Each structure stands twice: as structure tokens, then as C-alpha cells.
Amino acid sequence: MWPAVFLLAKTSNYKGSAGERMIARKLNIFGQHGQKYPTFHDVTLITPDGTTQIDHILISPYGIFVIETKNLRGWIFGGEKQRQWTQTIYKNKYKFYNPILQNYKHVKAIEKLLGANSSTIFNIVVFVGSCQFKTEMPKNVVTKSGLIPLIKSQRHEVLNSDTIHNYSVIIENAISSTVVSKDMHIANIERNKNKPLCPKCGNAMVLRTARKGANAGTTFWGCSGFPTCKVTKKKS
Structure with missing residues (x-):
């Protein structure tokens, strides 16, 4: 029989992957319309402190959307500047790191990789699963149904077709030249704690x-x- 801690970690990882696949499908469908916006999923990049893993990237004329996915249930409490958010399931409370701050590192990694203007990059957090927001969330934190409308709400074109293509090639090259396993990424996270x-x-x-x-x-x-x-x- 597997230890309870292992089963909990395995279940959490499975839920996270399932949520990411769900959002990946939604972004892929959206990205195939019109100008066919390039989309990337589960991207691991080298950073000064090791590696960082980005759930989703979508590039359009309206900006670069860097998206963090959270697959949680229950009530969610949090604020834009709070370091820890809270998930409540019945009477049990669990703390987790503010996903906006978590995704900020991903945004900065993309900004540095592409040499892009920070004003053209959008930090988005999307929650999937049977969760409810019990505090007023920032505009860039949405549920699954609000993701595409949020992306569409950006109507000012900031990137031309050549720039979109160049950014796409840079990300593709970074992915192909960065052979980093998930075990190595986890090891880097643990090492960075010390x-x-x-x-x-x-x-x-x-x-x-x-x-x-x-x-x-x-x-x-x-x-x-x-x-x-x-x-x-x-x-x-």
C-alpha cells in the first residue's frame, strides 16, 4: 500500500495536470481562429536561480498572455498583494502561495527571453475545478469560463505579425534547447529553498x-x- 503522503502528492499532481490539459485545449481552440495565435504549454525555461515552469503562453496582436492554472475546489480567499491565499473545504483550511506572485516570475522570465516590453505581457491566473471565490479577486484572476473573455478584452494591438512570428521562434528554440526533466526542475526548486x-x-x-x-x-x-x-x- 502506498503511503498516504505519496498518494496525496500523486493526487495533487494529477489534478494539476488535468487542469492544465483542460486549459491547453481551450487555448488551442481559441488560438486556431483568425490569425492562429501561437500557443505553448508546460514550458520549462532556464533562469538565474535554476528553472521555471510556465503552464501556458499565448501570443496575439494584443499581447503575450502568460497563464498559471490552479485546479482547486472549495472556497478561495485571497488578495493581490497577500503572500498566502487560503483554500477552505468544509472546516479545513489550506494555505497556498499567491498564484499572481508565482506567475510573476514566469512573466519576468518571458520578458527577459523575448526582450519584450513589460506593458505587452499579461499575468493571468485561471482557476478550474469546483471552487468559488469568496473575496473580490483582481481582474486578472478568473475561472475557466472567464479566461477567453479576459483575453478578448485586450483590444489595443501592440504586436505586429513579424514580432509575433519572431517571439514564437524564440520560444520554440528555447524549448528545444532546454532539455530539463521535471525531476531536475523539482530538484532546482528544493535547492533554491536553501x-x-x-x-x-x-x-x-x-x-x-x-x-x-x-x-x-x-x-x-x-x-x-x-x-x-x-x-x-x-x-x-
Whole structure:
């Protein structure tokens, strides 16, 4: 019999993959209409701190849409700037990392890879599964039915056909030249918990101790480039 922890992880991974496949089909169908917008799924890229895995990318004249998929049920509570969001199933509460912040790293990776203007890249989080938002969500966080309408709501053309083609080729080349297994990606995630790099500037992060306020005495990761870069990260 498999250990309970293994079964839980296996179930979570299966649900995540199922949700990503569901959104991939929806984006592929949408991308085949009109100008045939290029779409990419499950893209792993090399980053300064190892690797990052992007669920979906869609490129259109109206921008580059970088999409994070969450397959969850129950009630979802969260805010744009909250580090942790909450999933409630009956009386059980589970914390998970703010998916907007999670996807921000993916957005920055695409921005750097393509050399694109940040104003042309859109950070979108889509929830699938039987979940309900119990707090007002930012406009870029939607359920499955709201994904395509959100993409269509961008009506100002910012990319021409040549740029779309060039970006598509760059991503295809990055995918073909980046042979990274999921095991390697997971290993990089674990390694980054112990020796993280700043997601904004790429400098090494160092352990610091809060001296004031409610968190006095607790340790956290702070960018070694402080005070030029003031990024901090909660110690796992």
C-alpha cells in the first residue's frame, strides 16, 4: 500500500495536470481562429536561480498572455498583494502561495527571453475545478469560463505579425534547447529553498533577522543588493 503522503502528492499532481490539459485545449481552440495565435504549454525555461515552469503562453496582436492554472475546489480567499491565499473545504483550511506572485516570475522570465516590453505581457491566473471565490479577486484572476473573455478584452494591438512570428521562434528554440526533466526542475526548486537568488535582480539572497515590529526575531531571505533592491522572501 502506498503511503498516504505519496498518494496525496500523486493526487495533487494529477489534478494539476488535468487542469492544465483542460486549459491547453481551450487555448488551442481559441488560438486556431483568425490569425492562429501561437500557443505553448508546460514550458520549462532556464533562469538565474535554476528553472521555471510556465503552464501556458499565448501570443496575439494584443499581447503575450502568460497563464498559471490552479485546479482547486472549495472556497478561495485571497488578495493581490497577500503572500498566502487560503483554500477552505468544509472546516479545513489550506494555505497556498499567491498564484499572481508565482506567475510573476514566469512573466519576468518571458520578458527577459523575448526582450519584450513589460506593458505587452499579461499575468493571468485561471482557476478550474469546483471552487468559488469568496473575496473580490483582481481582474486578472478568473475561472475557466472567464479566461477567453479576459483575453478578448485586450483590444489595443501592440504586436505586429513579424514580432509575433519572431517571439514564437524564440520560444520554440528555447524549448528545444532546454532539455530539463521535471525531476531536475523539482530538484532546482528544493535547492533554491536553501540558496535562493533574488527573483528581481538575480543577486544572491542572504538570511536576515527582523529587528522590529510583530515579526521581530524571525528570519527571512533578503536580497544582497539591498538597499538598491529591497526584495524579501519568507524562509521556508
